[in-house]
Amino acid sequence: MQNKAWEQVRLHLSIDEIQIVSQFFLGQPVIKAHAYNRGSARFPKAIIETADGARFLIKRRKGSSENISRVTLSHEVQFKLTGHNFPVAALQKSKNDASWDLNSGCIYEMFTFIEGDRYQRSAWEARESGKLLSRMHRMLQAWKPSVATPNHVGYHASQSVFLAWDRLVPKILAVDPKASERKLQRIVEILRTQYNDAGVIAESALQSSAEQGNRSILHGDFHPGNILFRAGNPIAMLDFDSARLDWTIFDIANASLQFSIPSMGQKPVSHWDATLNTQLIESFLDGYAWSGEILLNKDECSALSALMIEATIAETIPRIALSGIWEGRSGIDVLRFIALRAEWIGSQKEALAKLCQSCMQIES
Numbered sequence: 327m328q329n330k331a332w333e334q335v336r337l338h339l340s341i342d343e344i345q346i347v348s349q350f351f352l353g354q355p356v357i358k359a360h361a362y363n364r365g366s367a368r369f370p371k372a373i374i375e376t377a378d379g380a381r382f383l384i385k386r387r388k389g390s391s392e393n394i395s396r397v398t399l400s401h402e403v404q405f406k407l408t409g410h411n412f413p414v415a416a417l418q419k420s421k422n423d424a425s426w427d428l429n430s431g432c433i434y435e436m437f438t439f440i441e442g443d444r445y446q447r448s449a450w451e452a453r454e455s456g457k458l459l460s461r462m463h464r465m466l467q468a469w470k471p472s473v474a475t476p477n478h479v480g481y482h483a484s485q486s487v488f489l490a491w492d493r494l495v496p497k498i499l500a501v502d503p504k505a506s507e508r509k510l511q512r513i514v515e516i517l518r519t520q521y522n523d524a525g526v527i528a529e530s531a532l533q534s535s536a537e538q539g540n541r542s543i544l545h546g547d548f549h550p551g552n553i554l555f556r557a558g559n560p561i562a563m564l565d566f567d568s569a570r571l572d573w574t575i576f577d578i579a580n581a582s583l584q585f586s587i588p589s590m591g592q593k594p595v596s597h598w599d600a601t602l603n604t605q606l607i608e609s610f611l612d613g614y615a616w617s618g619e620i621l622l623n624k625d626e627c628s629a630l631s632a633l634m635i636e637a638t639i640a641e642t643i644p645r646i647a648l649s650g651i652w653e654g655r656s657g658i659d660v661l662r663f664i665a666l667r668a669e670w671i672g673s674q675k676e677a678l679a680k681l682c683q684s685c686m687q688i689e690s
Contacts, residue, residue, distance in 0.1 A: 337370040339386055343434075344372055347384050350427045351418045351436045352376060364551075365565065373439055381439040382418060389431045395473060397433055400566040401425045402471045403543055410465055413458075413562045415440050440562050442554025445585070449609040450558050451550075452585045456613025458560045459548055459581060460621065463574050466543035475570040480546060481640035482576060482633060483525050490647035491518055498657040501650030505658050513661045517639055520668045524635035531632070532573060535625035540574045548577050549584035575626040578614060579633035582607045582678075583671075595659040600666040604674070604681070611685035620686070627682035631675040635668045 338361050348356045358375040362383060365371065371385045387393050404414050405425075417425045418436040427434045445451055481487075494514050499505060532539065545552070546568025554562040586602040615621060642664050646652050652660040671678075682688075 337367065337386075339370050339372045339384060343386070344374060344384060346429065347427065347434045347436065348374060348376070348382075350429075350434070351420050352382070353421065369567075383415070383437045383439045385435045385437070387433050389428050389433045392476070393433055394428070396476060396567060396569075397426050397435065398473050399471055399475060400569050401435075402473065403466065403566050403569045406469060406471075407462065407465065407563075412462065412465065413560065414566075415562050415564055440554055442556055442561055445550030445553065445555060446558070447585075447589065447603070447606065448558060449605060451555060451560075452606045452609040453613035453616075454558070454560055455550070455553055455581070455585060456610040457616050458553070458563060458613075459545065459577060460614040460617060462545065462563070463540075463542040463577070463621070464617065464619070467541070469543065471543070475543070475572075479568060479570065480572070480576055481580065481637040482528060484636075484640045484644075486644040487521060487640050490644045493647040494643065494657070494661070497647055497650040498661075499650075502656060502658065510658055510661075513658065513665060516665050517643070517661060517668070520635060520665065520672070521639045521643075524632040524639075524668075524672075528629045528632040528636065531625045531629035532575075535623055535629075538623050539626065540622055541571060542574050544568075544570055544572050544574065544577045546570055546572075546577070548581045573626070575622060575629060575633065578611075578622070579630050580637045582610055582630065583634045583637050585610045595655055595663050598663055600663060600670050602667075602671070602674075604677070607678070608681055608685060611682060615686050618687075620688070622682065622686045622688065624683060624688050627686065627688060628679045630682050631671050631678045634671050634678070638668050638671065639664060 341359070344356055344359050348354065354376055356374040357377055359372050362371040362373050369385055369387050371383055373381060373383055375381050387397075401417060404417055407414050408416065416438040418438065419425050420427070425435070491514065495507060495510050498510060499507060545563065545566060547565060548563075552564045553560050554564065583602065586604065586606040588599040588601070588603060590598050642652055642660060646657045646660065650657045
Protein backbone atom coordinates (compact mmCIF):
# COMPACT_ATOMS: atom_id res chain seq x y z
CA MET A 327 0.00 0.00 0.00
CA GLN A 328 1.43 3.40 -0.98
CA ASN A 329 1.64 6.08 1.64
CA LYS A 330 -0.21 9.32 1.10
CA ALA A 331 1.93 12.37 0.43
CA TRP A 332 1.64 13.64 3.99
CA GLU A 333 2.54 10.25 5.41
CA GLN A 334 5.93 9.78 3.71
CA VAL A 335 7.61 9.43 7.09
CA ARG A 336 5.16 6.76 8.27
CA LEU A 337 7.06 3.88 9.78
CA HIS A 338 6.29 0.21 9.26
CA LEU A 339 6.91 -3.05 11.07
CA SER A 340 9.26 -5.53 9.45
CA ILE A 341 8.34 -9.18 8.88
CA ASP A 342 11.03 -10.22 11.36
CA GLU A 343 9.57 -7.93 14.03
CA ILE A 344 6.09 -9.27 13.45
CA GLN A 345 7.20 -12.88 13.81
CA ILE A 346 9.20 -12.16 16.99
CA VAL A 347 6.31 -10.30 18.60
CA SER A 348 3.84 -12.99 17.56
CA GLN A 349 5.99 -15.67 19.18
CA PHE A 350 6.29 -13.59 22.36
CA PHE A 351 2.55 -13.06 22.80
CA LEU A 352 0.98 -16.01 21.01
CA GLY A 353 3.69 -18.66 20.80
CA GLN A 354 2.89 -19.27 17.16
CA PRO A 355 3.90 -17.83 13.78
CA VAL A 356 1.94 -15.42 11.62
CA ILE A 357 0.58 -16.57 8.28
CA LYS A 358 -0.65 -13.16 7.04
CA ALA A 359 0.31 -9.59 7.89
CA HIS A 360 -0.21 -6.15 6.44
CA ALA A 361 0.43 -2.57 7.53
CA TYR A 362 -2.35 -0.73 9.31
CA ASN A 363 -1.91 2.89 8.30
CA ARG A 364 -4.27 4.60 10.71
CA GLY A 365 -3.47 6.74 13.70
CA SER A 366 -0.12 8.34 14.43
CA ALA A 367 2.62 7.74 11.86
CA ARG A 368 5.08 7.60 14.78
CA PHE A 369 3.60 4.33 16.01
CA PRO A 370 3.70 1.72 13.23
CA LYS A 371 0.99 -0.92 13.33
CA ALA A 372 0.24 -4.16 11.54
CA ILE A 373 -2.71 -6.53 11.40
CA ILE A 374 -1.70 -10.16 11.65
CA GLU A 375 -3.54 -13.44 11.19
CA THR A 376 -2.64 -16.79 12.71
CA ALA A 377 -3.27 -20.27 11.37
CA ASP A 378 -6.54 -20.58 13.29
CA GLY A 379 -7.90 -17.42 11.65
CA ALA A 380 -7.52 -15.16 14.70
CA ARG A 381 -6.52 -11.57 13.94
CA PHE A 382 -4.53 -9.19 16.10
CA LEU A 383 -3.10 -5.68 15.92
CA ILE A 384 0.60 -5.13 16.75
CA LYS A 385 1.81 -1.68 17.72
CA ARG A 386 5.38 -0.40 18.20
CA ARG A 387 6.81 2.68 19.91
CA LYS A 388 10.19 3.80 21.18
CA GLY A 389 11.24 2.22 24.46
CA SER A 390 11.83 5.48 26.32
CA SER A 391 11.21 5.73 30.06
CA GLU A 392 8.34 8.14 29.33
CA ASN A 393 6.72 5.66 26.94
CA ILE A 394 7.17 2.82 29.41
CA SER A 395 5.30 4.88 32.02
CA ARG A 396 2.55 5.69 29.53
CA VAL A 397 2.14 2.09 28.41
CA THR A 398 2.07 0.88 32.01
CA LEU A 399 -0.67 3.35 32.90
CA SER A 400 -2.72 2.78 29.75
CA HIS A 401 -2.61 -0.99 30.27
CA GLU A 402 -3.71 -0.66 33.89
CA VAL A 403 -6.61 1.51 32.72
CA GLN A 404 -7.63 -0.99 30.04
CA PHE A 405 -7.46 -3.99 32.37
CA LYS A 406 -9.50 -2.08 34.95
CA LEU A 407 -12.14 -1.30 32.33
CA THR A 408 -12.13 -4.85 30.99
CA GLY A 409 -12.79 -6.14 34.50
CA HIS A 410 -16.02 -4.12 34.49
CA ASN A 411 -17.14 -5.37 31.07
CA PHE A 412 -16.30 -2.06 29.44
CA PRO A 413 -15.84 -2.41 25.64
CA VAL A 414 -12.15 -2.17 24.73
CA ALA A 415 -9.92 -4.14 22.35
CA ALA A 416 -8.47 -6.91 24.51
CA LEU A 417 -4.78 -6.69 25.29
CA GLN A 418 -2.87 -9.91 24.70
CA LYS A 419 -0.55 -11.30 27.37
CA SER A 420 2.49 -13.53 27.01
CA LYS A 421 2.81 -16.86 28.81
CA ASN A 422 4.68 -14.90 31.50
CA ASP A 423 1.68 -12.59 31.92
CA ALA A 424 3.39 -9.59 30.26
CA SER A 425 1.13 -7.22 28.30
CA TRP A 426 3.99 -5.46 26.54
CA ASP A 427 7.45 -6.45 25.33
CA LEU A 428 10.60 -4.34 25.41
CA ASN A 429 12.81 -5.60 22.60
CA SER A 430 15.75 -3.92 20.84
CA GLY A 431 14.86 -0.54 22.30
CA CYS A 432 11.19 -0.70 21.25
CA ILE A 433 7.94 -1.40 23.07
CA TYR A 434 5.48 -3.78 21.42
CA GLU A 435 1.82 -4.29 22.26
CA MET A 436 -0.74 -6.69 20.83
CA PHE A 437 -4.52 -6.29 20.77
CA THR A 438 -7.37 -8.43 19.53
CA PHE A 439 -8.38 -6.91 16.20
CA ILE A 440 -12.03 -5.86 16.09
CA GLU A 441 -13.98 -5.15 12.92
CA GLY A 442 -16.24 -2.14 13.19
CA ASP A 443 -17.86 0.74 11.36
CA ARG A 444 -16.86 4.37 11.31
CA TYR A 445 -18.85 7.24 12.76
CA GLN A 446 -21.69 8.33 10.46
CA ARG A 447 -22.46 11.58 12.28
CA SER A 448 -25.84 10.49 13.57
CA ALA A 449 -27.41 11.87 16.74
CA TRP A 450 -27.75 8.33 18.06
CA GLU A 451 -24.02 7.60 17.66
CA ALA A 452 -23.09 10.90 19.30
CA ARG A 453 -25.43 10.23 22.22
CA GLU A 454 -24.22 6.66 22.74
CA SER A 455 -20.61 7.85 22.58
CA GLY A 456 -21.39 10.41 25.27
CA LYS A 457 -22.78 7.61 27.44
CA LEU A 458 -19.64 5.57 26.88
CA LEU A 459 -17.31 8.40 27.95
CA SER A 460 -19.49 9.18 30.97
CA ARG A 461 -19.43 5.55 32.02
CA MET A 462 -15.63 5.47 31.76
CA HIS A 463 -15.17 8.67 33.77
CA ARG A 464 -17.52 7.52 36.53
CA MET A 465 -15.94 4.07 36.64
CA LEU A 466 -12.42 5.48 37.05
CA GLN A 467 -13.19 8.55 39.17
CA ALA A 468 -12.22 7.01 42.49
CA TRP A 469 -9.72 4.49 41.12
CA LYS A 470 -6.02 4.96 41.81
CA PRO A 471 -3.52 3.41 39.36
CA SER A 472 -0.29 1.98 40.73
CA VAL A 473 1.82 4.33 38.60
CA ALA A 474 1.85 8.11 38.52
CA THR A 475 -0.08 9.71 35.70
CA PRO A 476 2.10 11.67 33.23
CA ASN A 477 2.71 15.37 33.50
CA HIS A 478 0.12 17.61 31.89
CA VAL A 479 -0.41 16.84 28.24
CA GLY A 480 -3.22 17.71 25.90
CA TYR A 481 -4.55 20.68 24.03
CA HIS A 482 -5.04 23.09 26.98
CA ALA A 483 -1.99 25.35 27.48
CA SER A 484 -0.08 22.92 25.27
CA GLN A 485 3.69 23.17 25.21
CA SER A 486 3.65 21.67 21.70
CA VAL A 487 1.50 24.54 20.49
CA PHE A 488 3.67 27.16 22.18
CA LEU A 489 6.79 25.70 20.56
CA ALA A 490 5.15 25.56 17.13
CA TRP A 491 4.21 29.21 16.60
CA ASP A 492 7.62 30.47 15.49
CA ARG A 493 8.13 27.51 13.14
CA LEU A 494 4.89 27.91 11.21
CA VAL A 495 5.80 30.73 8.81
CA PRO A 496 9.23 29.45 7.71
CA LYS A 497 7.96 25.88 7.37
CA ILE A 498 4.95 26.86 5.23
CA LEU A 499 7.09 29.17 3.07
CA ALA A 500 9.59 26.35 2.51
CA VAL A 501 6.76 24.25 1.06
CA ASP A 502 4.92 27.12 -0.64
CA PRO A 503 7.43 29.90 -1.45
CA LYS A 504 4.77 31.85 -3.40
CA ALA A 505 2.67 32.36 -0.28
CA SER A 506 2.55 35.91 1.10
CA GLU A 507 4.74 36.06 4.19
CA ARG A 508 2.92 39.14 5.43
CA LYS A 509 -0.52 37.51 5.17
CA LEU A 510 0.81 34.32 6.69
CA GLN A 511 2.24 36.14 9.68
CA ARG A 512 -1.08 37.91 10.15
CA ILE A 513 -3.02 34.62 10.20
CA VAL A 514 -0.56 33.08 12.65
CA GLU A 515 -0.89 36.08 14.95
CA ILE A 516 -4.70 35.82 14.85
CA LEU A 517 -4.52 32.14 15.77
CA ARG A 518 -1.97 32.76 18.51
CA THR A 519 -4.25 35.41 20.04
CA GLN A 520 -7.29 33.13 19.76
CA TYR A 521 -5.44 30.28 21.45
CA ASN A 522 -3.94 32.37 24.23
CA ASP A 523 -7.20 34.20 24.96
CA ALA A 524 -9.13 30.93 25.07
CA GLY A 525 -6.53 29.48 27.44
CA VAL A 526 -6.91 32.41 29.84
CA ILE A 527 -10.71 32.11 29.81
CA ALA A 528 -10.61 28.34 30.36
CA GLU A 529 -8.02 28.57 33.13
CA SER A 530 -10.01 31.26 34.94
CA ALA A 531 -13.16 29.13 34.82
CA LEU A 532 -11.33 26.02 35.99
CA GLN A 533 -9.66 27.86 38.85
CA SER A 534 -13.08 29.12 39.97
CA SER A 535 -14.22 25.49 39.90
CA ALA A 536 -11.11 24.06 41.55
CA GLU A 537 -12.68 22.93 44.82
CA GLN A 538 -15.77 21.40 43.21
CA GLY A 539 -14.30 20.42 39.86
CA ASN A 540 -14.79 17.01 38.35
CA ARG A 541 -11.68 14.91 37.80
CA SER A 542 -11.12 11.35 36.70
CA ILE A 543 -8.79 9.27 34.60
CA LEU A 544 -9.33 10.68 31.11
CA HIS A 545 -9.15 8.93 27.79
CA GLY A 546 -7.18 11.96 26.59
CA ASP A 547 -7.93 11.58 22.88
CA PHE A 548 -11.63 10.79 22.71
CA HIS A 549 -12.87 11.30 19.16
CA PRO A 550 -14.85 9.24 16.62
CA GLY A 551 -11.72 7.69 15.15
CA ASN A 552 -11.01 6.01 18.47
CA ILE A 553 -14.41 4.32 18.67
CA LEU A 554 -15.63 1.36 16.65
CA PHE A 555 -19.35 1.20 15.90
CA ARG A 556 -21.71 -1.55 14.82
CA ALA A 557 -25.29 -0.77 13.79
CA GLY A 558 -24.78 2.70 15.26
CA ASN A 559 -23.67 1.47 18.68
CA PRO A 560 -20.13 1.81 20.09
CA ILE A 561 -18.55 -1.63 20.43
CA ALA A 562 -15.00 -0.66 21.45
CA MET A 563 -13.05 2.33 22.73
CA LEU A 564 -9.48 2.38 21.40
CA ASP A 565 -6.12 4.07 21.99
CA PHE A 566 -5.55 4.92 25.64
CA ASP A 567 -2.07 6.33 25.02
CA SER A 568 -3.06 9.76 26.38
CA ALA A 569 -4.82 8.52 29.52
CA ARG A 570 -4.17 10.62 32.62
CA LEU A 571 -5.80 12.06 35.72
CA ASP A 572 -7.24 15.48 34.89
CA TRP A 573 -10.40 17.57 34.51
CA THR A 574 -13.20 15.57 32.86
CA ILE A 575 -14.23 18.71 30.96
CA PHE A 576 -11.06 18.29 28.85
CA ASP A 577 -12.41 15.04 27.39
CA ILE A 578 -15.94 16.44 27.12
CA ALA A 579 -14.93 19.64 25.28
CA ASN A 580 -12.72 17.84 22.78
CA ALA A 581 -15.43 15.26 22.11
CA SER A 582 -18.07 17.99 21.71
CA LEU A 583 -15.84 19.42 18.99
CA GLN A 584 -14.86 16.18 17.29
CA PHE A 585 -18.33 14.62 17.16
CA SER A 586 -19.87 17.76 15.64
CA ILE A 587 -17.44 18.49 12.79
CA PRO A 588 -19.20 18.41 9.39
CA SER A 589 -17.87 16.03 6.76
CA MET A 590 -15.11 17.59 4.66
CA GLY A 591 -15.00 14.86 2.04
CA GLN A 592 -12.72 15.69 -0.86
CA LYS A 593 -13.84 19.31 -1.02
CA PRO A 594 -11.15 22.02 -1.25
CA VAL A 595 -10.41 23.84 2.00
CA SER A 596 -12.16 26.96 0.68
CA HIS A 597 -15.43 24.96 0.66
CA TRP A 598 -15.12 23.52 4.18
CA ASP A 599 -17.83 24.40 6.68
CA ALA A 600 -16.34 26.34 9.61
CA THR A 601 -19.43 25.86 11.78
CA LEU A 602 -20.20 22.85 13.97
CA ASN A 603 -23.35 20.78 14.20
CA THR A 604 -24.84 21.97 17.49
CA GLN A 605 -27.47 19.21 17.40
CA LEU A 606 -24.67 16.64 17.58
CA ILE A 607 -23.06 18.56 20.45
CA GLU A 608 -26.39 18.44 22.28
CA SER A 609 -26.76 14.73 21.56
CA PHE A 610 -23.27 14.01 22.88
CA LEU A 611 -23.82 16.06 26.04
CA ASP A 612 -27.24 14.47 26.60
CA GLY A 613 -25.60 11.06 26.38
CA TYR A 614 -22.86 12.07 28.79
CA ALA A 615 -25.49 13.20 31.31
CA TRP A 616 -27.68 10.09 30.92
CA SER A 617 -26.88 8.76 34.42
CA GLY A 618 -28.66 11.69 36.05
CA GLU A 619 -25.68 12.38 38.30
CA ILE A 620 -24.17 15.87 38.57
CA LEU A 621 -21.16 15.43 36.33
CA LEU A 622 -20.14 19.03 35.66
CA ASN A 623 -20.68 22.38 37.34
CA LYS A 624 -21.56 25.82 35.98
CA ASP A 625 -17.96 27.05 35.85
CA GLU A 626 -16.88 24.00 33.87
CA CYS A 627 -19.72 24.54 31.40
CA SER A 628 -18.59 28.14 30.96
CA ALA A 629 -15.16 26.84 29.91
CA LEU A 630 -16.59 24.60 27.18
CA SER A 631 -16.27 26.95 24.20
CA ALA A 632 -12.79 28.18 25.20
CA LEU A 633 -11.54 24.61 25.51
CA MET A 634 -13.09 23.74 22.15
CA ILE A 635 -11.16 26.64 20.59
CA GLU A 636 -7.93 25.40 22.16
CA ALA A 637 -8.62 21.87 20.90
CA THR A 638 -9.38 23.14 17.38
CA ILE A 639 -6.11 25.03 17.14
CA ALA A 640 -3.93 22.49 18.96
CA GLU A 641 -5.02 19.70 16.61
CA THR A 642 -3.44 21.36 13.58
CA ILE A 643 -0.73 23.85 14.59
CA PRO A 644 2.03 21.41 15.69
CA ARG A 645 1.50 19.21 12.63
CA ILE A 646 1.68 22.12 10.19
CA ALA A 647 4.78 23.42 12.00
CA LEU A 648 6.46 20.07 11.25
CA SER A 649 5.58 19.71 7.58
CA GLY A 650 4.16 23.00 6.30
CA ILE A 651 1.00 21.18 5.21
CA TRP A 652 -1.94 19.39 6.81
CA GLU A 653 -3.03 16.06 5.34
CA GLY A 654 -1.74 17.05 1.93
CA ARG A 655 -3.45 20.44 1.95
CA SER A 656 -1.99 23.94 1.89
CA GLY A 657 -0.82 25.01 5.33
CA ILE A 658 -1.92 28.62 4.88
CA ASP A 659 -5.38 27.57 3.65
CA VAL A 660 -5.89 25.32 6.67
CA LEU A 661 -4.71 28.03 9.06
CA ARG A 662 -7.26 30.45 7.59
CA PHE A 663 -9.98 27.85 8.04
CA ILE A 664 -8.99 27.06 11.64
CA ALA A 665 -9.09 30.77 12.49
CA LEU A 666 -12.63 30.96 11.06
CA ARG A 667 -13.77 27.91 13.05
CA ALA A 668 -12.26 29.29 16.26
CA GLU A 669 -14.04 32.58 15.61
CA TRP A 670 -17.35 30.77 15.09
CA ILE A 671 -16.96 28.76 18.30
CA GLY A 672 -16.19 31.97 20.17
CA SER A 673 -19.40 33.53 18.80
CA GLN A 674 -21.33 30.60 20.33
CA LYS A 675 -19.84 30.99 23.81
CA GLU A 676 -23.07 31.82 25.64
CA ALA A 677 -25.17 29.34 23.67
CA LEU A 678 -22.73 26.50 24.31
CA ALA A 679 -22.51 27.27 28.02
CA LYS A 680 -26.32 27.30 28.31
CA LEU A 681 -26.56 24.08 26.29
CA CYS A 682 -24.05 22.40 28.58
CA GLN A 683 -25.89 23.54 31.70
CA SER A 684 -29.22 22.40 30.30
CA CYS A 685 -27.94 18.95 29.32
CA MET A 686 -26.21 18.51 32.67
CA GLN A 687 -29.30 19.81 34.48
CA ILE A 688 -27.37 22.61 36.18
CA GLU A 689 -29.37 25.56 37.46
CA SER A 690 -28.42 28.90 35.88
